[in-house]
Amino acid sequence: MLEVTNSIKKLVKSLSATKNRRELGLFVAEGTKSVGDIAKIFTPKMLIATADWFGENADAARVNCDRYVAKKSDLERMSCLSTATSVIGVFSIPDYDFDLKTCETELVVALDRVQDPGNLGTIIRLCDWFGVKHILASAETVDVWNPKVIQSTMGSIARVKVHYVNLVEVLSSTSAPVYGTFLEGESLYKAPLTETGVIVMGNEGKGISADVARLVTKKILIPTFPEGSTGAESLNVATATAITVSEFRRRQR
């Protein structure tokens, strides 16, 4: 095990920027739970942790990667998050292929310009819970390898694949049903729901863009209670995704 160097510190810090992550093909995970879950699927390039952490995590010490010991204060300075951490892992960004047929054989979630890292992370985590293995994301969607996204997936990033695609192209090419939530949609609780297909969720403030909305074949609505009451104007996008995916899965039982 080596002492962490200034160039390693700089490298990790630089990976908080999307541009640098893309150039180097690397991303960062922080904390025992995230690093541990991701390391089960992807081999880390390097682990940087306190001597105590390496002592308590003997498995990690056997992983075939570069290991650096750092002071707690060094880790805090390298961290992109507000919570203190004892371990930082650097991983290669995986290269996933997306097979268009998946939309016809599985339930897929598509995100049209979701901007908030916490929302994307929460959506990945709930997709993992509900067995949704593939998320399509428009190019304008926040970068999934952002440390805040990684953190809020609580390890689920290791099991759910996010594919950045041209959503209009993909949705035009599939024969699968495309669901989207709209104020004029049919009640989610009453609408017929298929076991496979695409559920599109839109931007936090602006919803689904016009180009994508045109390709939605089944408009649905999460009804307020009592039905038709007007208080809240909208639901948070992760909340709406959770309710929608849960209802699809309930019907499948």
Added chain:
Amino acid sequence: MLEVTNSIKKLVKSLSATKNRRELGLFVAEGTKSVGDIAKIFTPKMLIATADWFGENADAARVNCDRYVAKKSDLERMSCLSTATSVIGVFSIPDYDFDLKTCETELVVALDRVQDPGNLGTIIRLCDWFGVKHILASAETVDVWNPKVIQSTMGSIARVKVHYVNLVEVLSSTSAPVYGTFLEGESLYKAPLTETGVIVMGNEGKGISADVARLVTKKILIPTFPEGSTGAESLNVATATAITVSEFRRRQR
């Protein structure tokens, strides 16, 4: 209209701390949507905004409160949020009474030590959507008048009442059913659900505390898919609240 003074700037800044909000009985909302929605229900003590904002929001200019014109840069310095704002409103913290009978006549959500302001805000917003008018919160739950909570409710804070109570005392005293999510619970989709009662949601990392868990009369579980699969270990607390409340409301139709 007056020019904003240094003492007003200091006052607003001080209201980012729970202690100061409690002492002064005041809270802050930022942004046109939040301030506008809250001002429909509570009369502001003061509005601080750019001259442009007052020009574009003629209604606000007629509200009977102190109005201060500030530069955009002043507002940014006074803000507790990361997003730029053109208006800050200062409001009195309302004093709500909670009638224990409410648990027998309505659906009530109870939060046991929820810590994240964004989670609390999201829960208030979805309660508003689903017509849940009262939230019980244990004393250790994050302060609802925190600017980050206010912001993430998107105005719903004006319509949903959050009551800080001794949860153990309240839940011991009610004859209403008390629901809580546990790994050994019955499937949410199959369990009998009543139209009234209390749904308890726990802390982000630790779940429902032992003292409160003892008072849960109906243990439920949001099933993974396929049922019994183990990927994600848990759902975000706001996500779990959304799925649970949605299912209660679906049954009531």
